[in-house]
Amino acid sequence: MKISEKWLRQYMDLGDLSMEDVAKAITDAGFEVEDVIPMSQGTNLVIGEVLSCKDHPNSDHLHCTTVNIGDEIVPIVCGAPNVAAGQKVIVAKPGAVLPGGEIKSGVIRGEVSNGMICSLSELGVDKHALSEAQLAGIEVLPEDAPVGYDNPREYLGLDDTVLDVSLTPNRADCQAAWNMAAETAAILKKDYKLPECEGASDAGADVDTRLVVHSEAAGCPHFYGKVINSVTIKESVPWMKELLRASGMHSINNVVDISNIVMLETGQPMHFYDINALPAQEITVKEGLDCEYTALDGVTYHLQPEDLVITTENKPIGIAGVMGGDDSKIEETTTGLIIECASFNPVKIRNTARRLNLNTESSIRYQKGIEPLAAKKAIDRAVELLVEYADAKGIEKTVEYGSANFVPRTITTTLDLLNGRLGTAFSLEEVVDVFDRLNLQPVVEGETITVTVPSSRTDLEGMADLSEEVIRMIGYDRLPSTLPVMEMTEGKLNPQQRQRRFIRTLLTENGLQDAITYTLISKAKKEDAIYSTGESLELPVPLSEERRYLRTSILPSLLESAAWNLARGNKNVNLFEISELTSKSGVIEHLAIVLTGSLDETKWLKDSTPADFYTLKGLIEVLLERQGIGENRLYFKPNKKDTTHFHPGRSAEVYIGKDLIGLMGEIHPTYGVRTGVKNAVIAELDLDKILKTKKSKVKFVPVSKYPSVIRDLAFVVEKDLPASRIIDVIKRSGKLDKESVVRNVDVFDVYEGEHVGENEKSIALTMTFQSDKQTLNEEKINTVFNAIIDAIQKQCHAKLRSA
Template sequence: MRVSYQWLRKYVDLEGVTPRQLAEALTRGGIEVDIVEARNEGLSHVVVGLVETVDPHPNADKLRVCRVDTGGEEKLGIVCGAANVAAGQKVPVALHGATLPGGIKIKKSKLRGVASQGMICSAKELGMPEKLLPKAQQEGILVLPEAAEVGQPTEEVLGLNDYVLELDLTPNRSDCLSMTGVAYEVAAVLDRTVTLPETLDVPQGDEIQVELVLEAEEDCGLYGAQVLDGIRIGTSPQWLQNRLLAAGIRPINNVVDVTNYVMLEWGQPLHAFDYDKLSGDEIVVRKANAGETITTLDGVTRACDDETLLITDGERPIAIAGVMGGEDSEVGAHTTRILLESAWFSPTSVRRTARKLGLRSEASNRFEKGVDPAGIRLALKRAVELLMELADARPVSPTTVEQLAAIEDVTITLRHQRLNGMLGVKIDESTVCDIFRRLDFPVKVEGEVYQVEVPSRRPDISIEVDLIEEVARLFGYDRIPKTLPWGQQSPGALTPEQRLRRVIRQTLRHAGLSEVINYSLTSKSRLEELNHPAADARPIRLHMPMSDERKWLRTTLIPQLLETAEYNIHRGEERVALFELSRVFITDEKKLKKLPEERWMVSALVTGEKIPSHWVGPSEPWDFFAAKGLIESLLKRIGVDGVDYQAEQLTGYHPGRTAKIRLDGEEVGLIGQLHPLVAEKHDLSDTIVFELELGPLVEAAQKSTVRFTPLPKYPATTRDLALVVDKRIAAGDLTDAIRETGGEILESVQLFDVFTGEQIGEGNKSVAYSLRYRSADKTLTDKEVNEVHDGIVRHLETRFGAALRS
């Protein structure tokens, strides 16, 4: 909001308060002022001059010699190159010694042999914003109003002897989007009195009766209108243009300028329709029919949906409520009758429509934040009064208002003890009452309780703490003493789960994987492409998704890792190793009645080369066992054991290279290679993924105890064991059986070979293990080792039908 200092003085006494002091006071009171801009920055010694004669330049076809009266003893001869200069004009003249914005200094000179005693200025040369001026004033010299006095400083005529305060308002302070609202704020901060502009009783016509029909009651509960005849479209007076320019609004004509002026003054947007372009005397406010169109003032035909609020003349749309008027009812140069509208529109409706259509304006900005319903009649009355004065308007209808609900001020209870408790300072009752007086909030005191009546112009105040904030900012934040927090304090620390997540991230990064962060939303087709631990969970659909690709809450991280890998492969990344540690959303409800369970998961995807080719040797691709090694390194790092793998066939995965991961018999994740068809669909080579649920891992990690053992003193003995078994027997089951039988001296079991072929026999496989034996107390003899080793072989022969491979 741009606030003119000179305009503001019309409503509140600013005697003894400079613009910068005012900005400081407002900022301390909670209304931040970003910029204090002097409109006459760098401008001096520029006065109003009367061009008496204009003669051709004797030595230049495009130059003219002007004789100008600037109110001094002598008339000035000024050479001017502007094509629009003419005798009888009032123009801005920069005298000898004048300075213009940009540091330009004016002095007497000769132009092509003719003396020039100053310069006739354009709007741009005076530092005025060209884009806000009418096109006629953007080219050539600036022609001033005939009423301007010769010799008067130009900055007084153009309102440049002013400062503009640019307020950085928070969304809740819609009351300060008007000059009167800012005046109330300034009066409260400075403890001054507000003087609002007097609004006279305007005449009521009876030639036309306007009927108002509010069909969309929830989005338009108050609508006022009046018809004016005898309109004379023309240029607004200079004072009105000056105030609009200071606020950053371009003057257009007297009718449009009055509606903008009243919007700035009262915060109530108005709209004027050309009455002769309407089909009748009925105004209907309704929701649009799906597919209904309207051509707006910018010449664009816009399609509406069934949530768009329209102003219609009973037959066709004439405006999008609160956003923009229609081209078919636009006020033009030949308009003589207008219907003036002042209304309250739902902030939600205007915000939604403006966002959908991509239309933002000063009017929609105010409607979106909420206008004061009590100011709607007042603003309409004020506009009619100004149009009668500036456009010869004559009311030919009564002021018609349709109101669906009464406007009531809000009364809020404030407890004195609560006030002092929250602010941490003792403020006496008289000070609190005085603050509410300055705010113009009527208050009654009942013991230790205040009953505060909040006017409708302050919609941001609705509960007790809002009143406490008002007291705090006007009492002065700098007067509230600084105190240390009271209460029991404890040092901050990571929770066990947070520490575990940090270790997991570090471990996977050190293993060469890159962490990614994907959306929590995905498509149902991606969720259904792969089976996963939460396959039985019901995906949760959003009611208002951003797109079809982001419509469902994910129940697994793997599909989006696959999407990210595909994205990288298509951009030339041949080696992809990714992981994500984030949450998935699980529910078993068909119709969601409670919030879903949020589970932390860690997922990884690897594809392409694990080790690139090098002069030392060939490249090494990622495979199932390399990915399994990642899991084992990760679990070892966090101190979790007791994990085993169970072969499984899942949709979207390679039938022989997929397994469920179990911890103490409970399923906690999966590891698997993508089915070749799935990998080919996404332009990937062999791709392996795994996913682990963090909850069980956290519990297991907390139960585990880290033990340190000394380095062994005695040597180890190694035995190799090659067995022929049924190919359906899992190598993990054989390993568990060996560990069970090996006893204390069996230090480790390592599978180092698996072989199938004709030599072994159909339906069989050969598995070879390396067994390491060691005692912590002595050097083992061959006899002791052989006894244990032979016992292991006998146990395997009995339990699995294994035979030693010859």
């Protein structure tokens, strides 16, 4: 937001305050003033008249001039190509200080020069605001410029300073100069007076009009239109041109300039159409058009169905909220106007402006938000200025579609609440004064303060906003230095955090590396989700196709990292990742593991732990058992859930009790080729379920002081009987005097072939017996051993092969 010193002084008496003082006060109140920009600079300047001009005898580009500066005639050597006798010019006398340095008398190639004839760029005027001719030579003033006048900057309207204010997103209201002036007056504790134009658009209220305005788009809920049958196109008055120039805009003519001045003053963009350029006095806002359209900048744009378009008789006459059309613009021949002043949906305007790469002063204001009553203020102000500066006549009544639907909001608070929130001891008078200055119309009843929020302050919603207004207006330096009052809490991890840290520690101790991969993924990875948490969420405006979706599974990303490392010669890539996954079902935390090659390796001993199915299974078992989820609650069942990503015969579903907590096993060969990880074991587990599962206490058990005994068994069983079923029977049956004496069971051989039936297999197991209470003699071991054999034969329909 740019606002100039002259503009502020129109509304209030700044006295002897400099713009640096104003900028500091505004910054202290919560607005960042990015720069204080003088429109021009220079001291000891005067308006002069070139009396004579001839070529310099010792140069091919310099000129020797004599210049009348009012009280004397001085010789000046000038290098500008456009200098000529009879011109009124700006002269910097010796001793003048310009942005480029100090001007001194001297001799240039043998000719005396007492000063300098200046261009506007040499006075520090923004080069972007100057024409090529102005940049190429000196500034030639009008013929009636007073010779000897010692303030040419004032004569040109360049004696101004501009504040470049960076607005926070909640203060879009200060895009309007009127609102910014009111805010500045409140900060500086000054009285201010805005132009009184309310009701000016009621002019012509008794004159019937043929104009019809309408909206067929939800993105345009409110629309004013007005016909002015006669206007005079001419040059704008100086104050308009100066304020436009200070705002970075060029003056076109009085009518176009009025529309821009009103937009800058009220924050509400509006558009004037040449009444003779429209085929009918009917304006409708539509969407759904798909056509080419040439805008005011002369560029042809492709309008799409989602764009809001201003039309008449179904023909586009403007891109709503962005730019008017080239075929209905105000020309020198314009004799009458149709005014359009509408409210548009900010998102609609943002999308159109972004797609067309057309960020105009109008679209920027619509995108940031405009106060509900701005349209009425704008049309009142426009009619007032058109009558005064464009000889507007033949004014017809205003027509309106929809309404602003503005109901003033009231907020109630108390002094104790405000001071309690801020930690201050402000008096009631101080607080009420702030609300008065901000035009919040405070009413005090006992301890209660009620304020009425004006239409411009759409950011004020509750007591917290009022406390912010109080402290920023009184001053943040009034905040006392106090420590926050709060309950002391012990700094420690909660149970879930401890479990999560334990998992990370255990996995890294066993040779895995903790990985972090992208949360945003491509469509291919989304469709390859393994043990997905639900339907994926899509970003409305993704940065790239590779980062379009929020992932619902970790493994596809972790496999990509493994593939990247393997492709670069890294061996034994063993990774895990713990991450939250977001889907339409909510947020769930998962643990994923990828193992390749060897988990650990001692080369000089030629010893290694292969990263295979059983290694991964063991890791999962240890992970859960060490947290209190015993082997009696942990089950591995053949994988039938996902045989696309997992090898169908070498993978398993993992259960805690009856709850499925994940999938593990070898990667499917086809999927492995696709990902670039051909040989790997992978797992994805629901960490939320693991963390929330009720766990037993992990107790220390001393080593038994009694000797252990090892026995082997071999049974012939049905081919599809899992070994875990036999192990389970052994553990339940291996008791002596109510004590379980079976300490360990291992499968050491599985045989299928000619010595057993076609649908049978032989399983050989080794068992370790040990008691914590007694030495197991032969008789006791045989008793347990025979009980185990009987139980296996009955419960597993097994045939004893050897014992």
